[in-house]
Amino acid sequence: xxxxxxxxxxxxxxxxxxxxxxxxxxxxxxxxxxxxxxxxxxxxxxxxxxxxxxxxxxxxxxxxxxxxxxxxxxxxxxxxxxxxxxxxxxxxxxxxxxxxxxxxxxxxxxxxxxxxxxxxxxxxxxxxxxxxxxxxxxxxxxxxxxxxxxxxxxxxxxxxxxxxxxxxxxxxxxxxxxxxxxxxxxxxxxxxxxxxxxxxxxxxxxxxxxxxxxxxxxxxxxxxxxxxxxxxxxxxxxxxxxxxxxxxxxxxxxxxxxxxxxx
Amino acid sequence: xxxxxxxxxxxxxxxxxxxxxxxxxxxxxxxxxxxxxxxxxxxxxxxxxxxxxxxxxxxxxxxxxxxxxxxxxxxxxxxxxxxxxxxxxxxxxxxxxxxxxxxxxxxxxxxxxxxxxxxxxxxxxxxxxxxxxxxxxxxxxxxxxxxxxxxxxxxxxxxxxxxxxxxxxxxxxxxxxxxxxxxxxxxxxxxxxxxxxxxxxxxxxxxxxxxxxxxxxxxxxxxxxxxxxxxxxxxxxxxxxxxxxxxxxxxxxxxxxxxxxxxxx
Numbered sequence: 001x002x003x004x005x006x007x008x009x010x011x012x013x014x015x016x017x018x019x020x021x022x023x024x025x026x027x028x029x030x031x032x033x034x035x036x037x038x039x040x041x042x043x044x045x046x047x048x049x050x051x052x053x054x055x056x057x058x059x060x061x062x063x064x065x066x067x068x069x070x071x072x073x074x075x076x077x078x079x080x081x082x083x084x085x086x087x088x089x090x091x092x093x094x095x096x097x098x099x100x101x102x103x104x105x106x107x108x109x110x111x112x113x114x115x116x117x118x119x120x121x122x123x124x125x126x127x128x129x130x131x132x133x134x135x136x137x138x139x140x141x142x143x144x145x146x147x148x149x150x151x152x153x154x155x156x157x158x159x160x161x162x163x164x165x166x167x168x169x170x171x172x173x174x175x176x177x178x179x180x181x182x183x184x185x186x187x188x189x190x191x192x193x194x195x196x197x198x199x200x201x202x203x204x205x206x207x208x209x210x211x212x213x214x215x216x217x218x219x220x221x222x223x224x225x226x227x228x229x230x231x232x233x234x235x236x237x238x239x240x241x242x243x244x245x246x247x248x249x250x251x252x253x254x255x256x257x258x259x260x261x262x263x
Numbered sequence: 264x265x266x267x268x269x270x271x272x273x274x275x276x277x278x279x280x281x282x283x284x285x286x287x288x289x290x291x292x293x294x295x296x297x298x299x300x301x302x303x304x305x306x307x308x309x310x311x312x313x314x315x316x317x318x319x320x321x322x323x324x325x326x327x328x329x330x331x332x333x334x335x336x337x338x339x340x341x342x343x344x345x346x347x348x349x350x351x352x353x354x355x356x357x358x359x360x361x362x363x364x365x366x367x368x369x370x371x372x373x374x375x376x377x378x379x380x381x382x383x384x385x386x387x388x389x390x391x392x393x394x395x396x397x398x399x400x401x402x403x404x405x406x407x408x409x410x411x412x413x414x415x416x417x418x419x420x421x422x423x424x425x426x427x428x429x430x431x432x433x434x435x436x437x438x439x440x441x442x443x444x445x446x447x448x449x450x451x452x453x454x455x456x457x458x459x460x461x462x463x464x465x466x467x468x469x470x471x472x473x474x475x476x477x478x479x480x481x482x483x484x485x486x487x488x489x490x491x492x493x494x495x496x497x498x499x500x501x502x503x504x505x506x507x508x509x510x511x512x513x514x515x516x517x518x519x520x521x522x523x524x525x526x527x528x
Contacts, residue, residue: 033444043470044452052462053324054316062316077440175288175343179295187307193315201314 011100012108019112023119030120034070038124041066042131058194060136061222061230065191067125068217071153072186074117079161079177082109086259087170096260106162106256113158114151122150140227145234149220152241156213159248166255189214194222196230213244273365274373281377285344296340297388304332305393308457309400322402323491329393329401330490331455331483334418336389337382338447338479341422344378346439348430352524362525371518375424375510382419387412390490405492410499414489417506418482424513425478431520454479459487461495478509 045063050056085091095105129136164177189212190198199206209215220237222230313325351357361370390411394403429442453463453470454477464471474480485502488494 029441033441036445037448040449040452043466044458047466048452048458048462049316051466052458053318055318058316073444175291176295178339179299183299183303187303190311192307193311197315198311202310205311 008100008104011098012104015095015098015100015105015108016111016115019108019115022112023116026116027119030116031124034120034124037070037073038128039131041070042128046132046135056135057137059132060138060226061194062192063128063132063136064222064225065193065218067121067128067221068153068191068214069186070121070125071117071157071217072182072214074121075113075157075161076178076182078113078116078158079165079173082162083165083168083170083173086166092260102256106252109162110155110158113161114154117154117157118150138226142224142227142234145238146221146224149217149224149234149237149241152238152245153217153221156217156241156245156248159245159252163248163252163255166259167251168255185212185214188212189218191218194230195219195232210240213241216240216244270365270369274369277361277365277370277373278377281374281381285381292340292385293388296336296385298392300332300336301389301392302396304336305329305396305401308332309393309397312457313400322400323493325397325400326402326490327459327487328457329397330390330487331457331459333386333389333415333486334454334456334479334483335451336386337415337418337422337482338426338451340382340385341378341419341426342429342447344381345374345423345426346430348374348427349433349436349439352431353436358525367521367525368518371427371514371521375420375427375514375517378423378427379416379420382423383416386415386419403490405490407489407492407499410489411486413503414482414485414499414506417503417510418486421478421482421506421510421513424510424517428513428517428520431517431524450477450479453477455483455487459495460484460497478506478513481505481509 041063045066046059049062050059054062082092096102098105100108164181165173168177189209191214195206195209195215195218198209216232216237219232220234220241223232223234223237308328309325313328314320317324348358358370365373390403390406394401429446433439433442452458453474456479460471460474460480463474481497481502484497485499485506488496488499488502
């Protein structure tokens with residue numbers, strides 16, 4: 001490895017260490033938020049919806065769909081922190097002066113998001129599944145593939161929200177990013193139902209959902225954590241998520257040039 | 264009498280000022296909250312969820328699923344309008360100028376009332392738009408429109424007061440995440456966003472009893488009852504007074520906390 005790359009690596013490692021420090025500072029607050037959300041989700045998906053008439057067999061896929069939603073909320077929090085920094089604090093200006101290529105710098109931002117989201121959400125989802133107990137029916141879970149889909153989801157959300165917070169103006173982001181971007185992504189994906197069920201009564205709409213990245217998040221997490229033939233193939237979801245990560249990186253790069261104009 | 268007239272004049276001028284500062288975003292808000300949300304929620308709840316998640320889907324069930332979603336629209340919009348006070352208290356403190364010009368309690372009432380009116384106006388097209396998009400899947404034929412409109416206003420007022428209270432209770436903007444995660448999320452989930460009170464009671468009588476403390480529940484139950492005409496939901500004559508009672512309670516708490524925070528007379 002040429003000496004210059006070693007230097008980059010050490011700077012990157014210092015940033016990651018700092019990220020751990022920041023996460024430690026925020027951990028108690030963020031964990032409390034996540035614990036409340038998980039308990040609410042467990043009661044809602046594990047008890048209330050079945051009481052309303054939803055089949056018990058759908059508890060597991062709906063709860064797993066809600067995991068995708070929780071990760072989206074984590075991503076939104078990350079996007080908000082970034083856009084507030086770009087608009088007000090400009091701590092990012094200091095980062096831009098570090099002796100580090102910009103791609104390494106923004107990789108450290110996404111690494112930060114992945115670390116934070118994993119530390120906060122992964123143990124809680126495990127607790128959520130344990131709380132659901134026998135209501136969480138699994139067929140053939142594949143935890144290695146689950147971890148891959150989970151990590152790809154985090155990278156996708158990290159890149160997407162970094163891109164959104166850099167690409168759009170502060171006012172537009174605050175007013176419109178949720179209704180005009182995220183609502184479509186969320187509500188037109190099978191987060192709160194199963195894609196195959198939608199396909200059975202609305203095949204064209206189901207095909208249209210394949211153009212929405214959150215379809216692969218929800219179905220990929222279901223296919224790997226629950227298993228069986230009810231969901232889209234895990235490998236298809238991994239392939240599609242790779243494609244969407246690539247698109248998100250292109251979008252983020254445009255946002256970086258637009259907002260930060262790096263040399 | 265003259266003092267009252269002057270107060271009323273300043274009150275109306277503040278209302279006008281609020282309208283003036285928000286006028287540029289009115290079109291955006293109409294598109295977002297009066298067009299995009301009802302269309303997307305109608306498709307997601309009434310079309311997909313109603314048919315994919317329930318063994319016996321029918322237009323009434325679809326309508327109930329769609330009807331409860333209004334609480335999220337009102338929550339989001341009142342939050343966006345009233346949380347500005349939190350940022351103002353942190354930084355610019357325009358509020359200091361306002362409480363010099365007008366009795367602070369009227370400043371609070373003006374903000375709550377303006378946001379309620381604004382939210383109510385933005386939310387009015389919600390159900391007609393949903394019905395227009397999914398005519399065969401959402402049944403609005405039994406709707407008591409007068410009750411529905413009255414409930415929408417009462418709900419807007421209640422959630423406006425609630426979010427102004429949140430704005431004065433929260434100590435810093437970083438706490439907003441906690442507000443949504445720890446409080447608003449639970450209020451929505453147990454407040455009839457999807458699940459009506461009869462299903463909450465069926466699951467747990469304790470949770471069903473606690474749900475009566477949730478102001479969102481009276482909005483969603485009242486709206487569901489007004490749209491379906493069914494007696495399965497909390498009756499209108501309970502929901503409406505409860506929404507006004509919660510509005511009064513939140514306004515009083517907001518005033519109490521506001522006085523402590525701004526140290527005004």
